Structures are given as structure tokens and as C-alpha cells.
Amino acid sequence: MTKPVFSQEQPKPLASAVETKAKADDEQEKKATEWIASLNLGDAGKEKRLTEVVATHLKAVRDWHNEHPASTVPAGINPVTGKPLTELDRQLIADSAMPETVHQALMSGLQRDLVKKQVDAILDKYTIGKVAFTMNGYRAIVPNITEKEEATLLSFMEQAREQAVDYKSMKEISAIFEIYKTKSEQYLNANGRNWREMYANYTAVLKAKKAAEKKEATN
Known part of the structure; x- marks a missing residue:
């Protein structure tokens, strides 16, 4: 057998x-x-x-x-x-x-x-340098940003960074930063700024610049 x-x-x-x-x-x-x-x-x-x-x-x-x-x-x-x-x-x-x-x-x-x-x-x-990246964005978008505004926005971003380290995925980390970006926009709106208007102006300038560069490249 x-x-x-x-x-x-x-x-x-x-x-x-x-x-x-x-x-x-x-x-x-x-x-x-x-x-x-x-x-x-x-x-x-x-x-x-x-x-x-x-x-x-x-x-x-x-x-x-x-x-x-x-x-x-x-x-x-x-x-x-x-x-x-x-x-x-x-x-x-x-x-x-x-x-x-x-x-x-x-x-x-x-x-x-x-x-x-x-x-x-x-x-x-x-957080792959999101604080510096976001702050550079604010400096570009907010005209003549003041020291107080910059310090306040930086404080929000540093809070976001410390909270975000406890989350595993980049989607989650980005979502935590979005919470504090919303707080930043609310702060600016409550202190004489218009975030929507500033952002619209910023994107318009970028689009115009890209269009000009494209036109120059084709000439």
C-alpha cells in the first residue's frame, strides 16, 4: 500500500x-x-x-x-x-x-x-514640507502680507503639522491641513481681507502669465 x-x-x-x-x-x-x-x-x-x-x-x-x-x-x-x-x-x-x-x-x-x-x-x-509649501502660497496670494498675518498663518500651519503626524496616509495628512487652511482663510476674512477675491486675482495673474509665455513660445 x-x-x-x-x-x-x-x-x-x-x-x-x-x-x-x-x-x-x-x-x-x-x-x-x-x-x-x-x-x-x-x-x-x-x-x-x-x-x-x-x-x-x-x-x-x-x-x-x-x-x-x-x-x-x-x-x-x-x-x-x-x-x-x-x-x-x-x-x-x-x-x-x-x-x-x-x-x-x-x-x-x-x-x-x-x-x-x-x-x-x-x-x-x-508631512513632506507642507508648512513651507503652504506658507509660500499665502505669501504669493495675500498682497503685502503683514508680519502679524504671517505669524498667525504660520501658527495655524504648525498646529496642522503637529496634528497631522498621527495619521498614516497623505490623504489624511492633507485633510488635516485643510482644516487649518480653512481657519486661516476665516482669519483673513475676519481681519479686512477677502480670501476669495485674493485667490481669484492670484489665479488670474498666473493664467495671464502662462498665456503670455505660450504666445511667446509660438512666435
Whole structure:
């Protein structure tokens, strides 16, 4: 009687999941290492501590996001607009429920070894430089922007950046910035500016410039 032949290569879903997570952890640790190295601290002890702080935060944000998909938030309406919650709305709600201690551990860990400018540089890594990009936009759109206006708008953008680091996807990060961009526009409107008019003028100038460049190129 022929004995059944059993393959030694049995499916290993659990092992595969462990390997996948280990690989993902390595990627986050590599990212954290590169971010901290960009500061050129020249202090191995600080670099090790800071890399651990950032890597721990990146992994915590990822794990919470993966374990709390948008589907964990019941479909409903946005109480402000009355419109149905979008997939992004529901994911933001799910991710915003992450324990505050995760964020506190990141900020206290960074502030222990870094000055504000260096902390800002790391937060910029999370948000791909959105603060500088957005501020450059405001400087271009708002005519003769005052020091007070610029300081207020920068404060809003820095709040957006610190809040956004706790979200995994760029769509979520952009959505957090949109909240504070709306606050910025409301601030300008409440203090003698007309955001809609300024933005319309800005886009009109850009269109005219592009049209002129196109015309010149064809001549």
C-alpha cells in the first residue's frame, strides 16, 4: 500500500504575517534612522534615542491605522455639512481615536534632545514640507502680507503639522491641513481681507502669465 506523500512546504499564514510585519518594521526603522541622521547631530546617544522615539511612533500610527479601518466607523452624516461621511471622513475619525499618549511620547522624546527648529525639521519629514509649501502660497496670494498675518498663518500651519503626524496616509495628512487652511482663510476674512477675491486675482495673474509665455513660445 502506497503511503501518502506529505509536502514539507505547508502553508504558513502566521509565519507569513510575522515576516510581513518584521519587514514593515524594518522599513519604519530605516525611515526613522534617515530622518534623524539628516539632523547631523554628531551624538550617537542622542541619535539612538531619537531614532527609537520616531520608529516607535511610526509603527504605532501604522498599527492603529491598519487595525481600525474606515469600516469600524458607522456610516452617517457630517454634522456640519449634513452630507454623508466619506470614506476619508470615517478613516480620519477612526485614526483620531488613537490614544493621545502615542503623540505625547513622540513630542516629549523629540523635545528632550532637540531644539524647536530640529523638532520642526522632523515633523516636516512626516508631512513632506507642507508648512513651507503652504506658507509660500499665502505669501504669493495675500498682497503685502503683514508680519502679524504671517505669524498667525504660520501658527495655524504648525498646529496642522503637529496634528497631522498621527495619521498614516497623505490623504489624511492633507485633510488635516485643510482644516487649518480653512481657519486661516476665516482669519483673513475676519481681519479686512477677502480670501476669495485674493485667490481669484492670484489665479488670474498666473493664467495671464502662462498665456503670455505660450504666445511667446509660438512666435
